[in-house]
Amino acid sequence: MLRNSHSRPQFPRRRREGGVVAIIVALSIFVLVGFGALVLDLGHLFVNKTELQNAADSCALAAANQLVCDPDVGPCPAAFLEDAVAAGSFVASRNTNDFQKRAVSIGRNDIRFHTAIGPNSSYLSIDEGALPGSKFAMCVARSAPIRTWLMQVRQAIAPTTVEARAVATLAPGQTACAVSPVGVCSLNATPPSYGYSVGQWITSNFNSGAGGDELAGNFRWVDFTPNSGGTNEVRDQLLGNGSVCGVRVGDDVRESGVKQGAKSAWNTRFGIYQNGANAPTPATVAPDKTGYSYPSKNPGTVIGIGTSAYADYRLKQALHKPFTSNEYAPNGAAGNVGGNESTSAEHLTYGSERRLVAVPIVECGKSPATVKILSMACVLMLNPMSNGASGDIYLEWRGMADAANSPCRSAGIAGGTNGPLVPTLVQ
Numbered sequence: 001m002l003r004n005s006h007s008r009p010q011f012p013r014r015r016r017e018g019g020v021v022a023i024i025v026a027l028s029i030f031v032l033v034g035f036g037a038l039v040l041d042l043g044h045l046f047v048n049k050t051e052l053q054n055a056a057d058s059c060a061l062a063a064a065n066q067l068v069c070d071p072d073v074g075p076c077p078a079a080f081l082e083d084a085v086a087a088g089s090f091v092a093s094r095n096t097n098d099f100q101k102r103a104v105s106i107g108r109n110d111i112r113f114h115t116a117i118g119p120n121s122s123y124l125s126i127d128e129g130a131l132p133g134s135k136f137a138m139c140v141a142r143s144a145p146i147r148t149w150l151m152q153v154r155q156a157i158a159p160t161t162v163e164a165r166a167v168a169t170l171a172p173g174q175t176a177c178a179v180s181p182v183g184v185c186s187l188n189a190t191p192p193s194y195g196y197s198v199g200q201w202i203t204s205n206f207n208s209g210a211g212g213d214e215l216a217g218n219f220r221w222v223d224f225t226p227n228s229g230g231t232n233e234v235r236d237q238l239l240g241n242g243s244v245c246g247v248r249v250g251d252d253v254r255e256s257g258v259k260q261g262a263k264s265a266w267n268t269r270f271g272i273y274q275n276g277a278n279a280p281t282p283a284t285v286a287p288d289k290t291g292y293s294y295p296s297k298n299p300g301t302v303i304g305i306g307t308s309a310y311a312d313y314r315l316k317q318a319l320h321k322p323f324t325s326n327e328y329a330p331n332g333a334a335g336n337v338g339g340n341e342s343t344s345a346e347h348l349t350y351g352s353e354r355r356l357v358a359v360p361i362v363e364c365g366k367s368p369a370t371v372k373i374l375s376m377a378c379v380l381m382l383n384p385m386s387n388g389a390s391g392d393i394y395l396e397w398r399g400m401a402d403a404a405n406s407p408c409r410s411a412g413i414a415g416g417t418n419g420p421l422v423p424t425l426v427q
Contacts, residue, residue: 045146045162048097052141052164055095055104059139060168061423063088063111067170068353068407069133070398073311076132077318085111085126088139097143097162110140117167117426135404136426140165166425172402173412173422176376177245180357181237181262183222183253184377184395185364191375194361196397199308202379204393219395220364221262223254231261238265239285240354245411249418252370253362264339267384269354270323271342282342282350289351291323291342292316294382294394309396310380310407313355320347323384337384355381358401358408358420376401376420378408 066084069076085108092106112123113134123138124130143162184202187195196202204219221234224244237243264274271291273280294309322344323337342350360373378401382394401408401420414424 045160047099048143048146048162049164051095051097051100052104052143052162053166055092055097055106056139056141056164056166057168057425058095059088059092059106059111059141060137060166061425062091063113063137063139064168064170065409065423067113067135067137068356068409069314070310070405070407071133072405073308073314077314078126078132079318080132081113081126081130081134084113084137088137092139092141097141098146102144104141106139106141110142112138112140114138117169120165120167120427123167136167136169138165138167138427165427167427168423168425170406170409170421171414171424171426172416173410173414173419173424174416175246175248176358176410176412176420176422177247178237178240178243178358178410179224179247179376179420180359180379181222181224181234182219182357182379182395183360183362183364183373184219184379184397186361186374192400194374194377196377198397198399199310200397201309201382202395202397204395219359220362222360222362224251234262235265238262239268239280241285247360247373247412248416249373249375251373253360253373254370263385266381267337267339269381270384271347271351272323272337272339272384273342274339282346286350286352286354287342287347288317288354289347290316290319290321291347292321293323293384294396309382310398313380320344320351322347337386356398356407357381358410359395375418378403378406378420 063084066080066087069080088111089106089108092104095104096102097104109125109127112125112128113130114123114136115131115134116122117136120138123136141164146160146162184196202219223233224237224247225233233244264279267273268280268285269288270293271282271287273282273285290313292313294313323341357379358376359379361375361377362371362373364371378398379395380398382396385393398407400406401410402416402418406421408420410420410422412419412422414422416422
């Protein structure tokens with residue numbers, strides 16, 4: 001039998017084809033690993049970016065919350081910007097990045113300020129000469145160099161730094177928290193000022209026998225929750241321990257009656273604390289940055305300040321000047337305030353903005369009577385209440401709480417038109 005000398009087995013061809021497939025599979029794996037590395041590492045960087053954005057947002061909101069200088073009154077003290085930097089950096093440090101492994105640190109020069117929303121290149125740090133009257137705060141959060149995971153193995157991406165920035169300002173809110181439980185009586189029905197002018201002193205007489213309403217005059221206690229509350233609610237709101245949120249123009253409030261327990265709470269804002277085992281202290285209930293008061297005198301006779309106390313109050317804040325009972329004239333409150341008076345060091349350490357407060361404007365009727373909040377105003381608390389049965393107390397009208405230069409601010413939901421100023425992200 002003859003054999004075909006040219007015939008040969010077929011499996012060598014299969015071996016050659018198998019080698020080609022192996023190369024294709026190897027190349028495919030290389031490409032897939034590359035895409036997987038890109039997805040994982042970009043995701044790693046994206047998570048860091050999100051974490052840093054949270055830190056930048058909270059820093060900007062905290063910093064903007066301190067920008068409450070009214071430049072119409074005079075030059076703004078540099079302390080406003082220093083307070084903004086301190087608040088922004090502190091809040092930023094409460095955030096973490098790199099999957100919550102590293103604390104975020106926003107340095108002094110990465111907190112910047114400007115009088116307008118833009119351009120971003122015009123924002124300056126304090127050391128670069130930012131203006132104390134700035135109304136916008138920018139925070140820049142940066143990560144340490146972040147090593148990629150798989151792309152680093154392929155030597156495609158070097159360690160990368162991620163950055164995030166945010167800009168915030170104070171703008172009218174839809175709702176407000178921490179509004180003082182004191183309602184200013186409208187003098188007429190004409191908005192926006194309702195009969196008042198900036199710098200005007202508003203008087204009420206503290207009198208426990210004044211027909212069931214211990215504040216008889218142009219401002220009264222108010223109860224933001226008519227169906228519950230009372231003395232304890234008013235006291236806690238003055239202390240800052242029980243803020244009512246969600247307050248808005250148009251809400252109903254109830255004028256409260258005698259609130260003897262509110263006196264000592266009111267006086268803590270001046271750094272005056274009652275004795276007692278469970279009584280508040282500067283460390284537990286913050287005073288204002290100054291306790292210096294403008295007692296029962298006619299506004300025009302207050303030496304050195306004309307008819308407005310606000311400009312002088314700002315100077316006293318910068319000095320952290322404490323309250324002293326000998327400032328009181330023999331009339332009115334008669335110096336009988338009692339309690340422990342905070343020192344200048346305590347005002348410096350614990351003090352915050354406690355005497356410039358947003359308050360509702362209401363139509364005052366017989367108490368108790370449910371009335372509407374007509375609008376919101378900004379006032380300065382001028383003097384503490386006496387321990388006696390009567391005594392004049394004063395507020396100074398600082399304009400509407402939604403005005404761009406209002407020195408008052410609150411907390412609440414942003415995006416309103418006539419509520420008190422609240423920190424608002426704008427970029």
